[in-house]
Amino acid sequence: MYSRRVGPGNASFRWSATWWQNPEALARIDALWRAWEHLRLDGATGSSTWWIEHADHHMPILLSTEGPFAKSEDSNKPGEPLPYMAPPEGLFSDMRVT
Template identity: 35%
Template sequence: MDAIERDDDDIEFVETAYANVAEFVEQLLLPTYRRNPAKHRWDPRWWEYQEVAMRLEALWRSFEYLRLEGPTGMAVFFRDYLDPTMRELTSENGPFWRLDKLGDERGVPDAWPSESPPRNMF
């Protein structure tokens, strides 16, 4: 069970349709979301990419919330969450950019370098 906030005062505990993001990806997303593999990239080890795992976790949580939002909840999920997320993840410039069109070359890109901002800046 997961807590879903309905408004500022009430927290309702609702059983999720999927226990976690991996279950959501394996049981709902991948069996139903199919695209041309010559134009879209996917790595079966998607969970090795921190960005992908974070985005899919957010997608799963959006699904769990919006599936309960009445007749248009799922339409909102597709339009505002699923389609933009999957376009970003599977595009040629997305996180799987190192994969060739057939998925033969793998590799999680290195993180970009960063310097810490000045103390107390944020």
């Protein structure tokens, strides 16, 4: 759902398909996910709160040319999802069963 044109060189944003290999990115994305799981249950303003207080804070840091993916060479085309490679099997526990 979150799409920005990313790439190396003069691109405004950076992203790595293997985001899960970067400790800062992993911590921020985990925080985003946990906040989403909590706020999605609020049918009134939960979604807006998540965007304003969480995504709008963390995503510019993650996508920054000075952020955790500053050296990434991954790219996409306008309108395409961020580059993605599936994490290794077993890296994340299934929270539905723990």
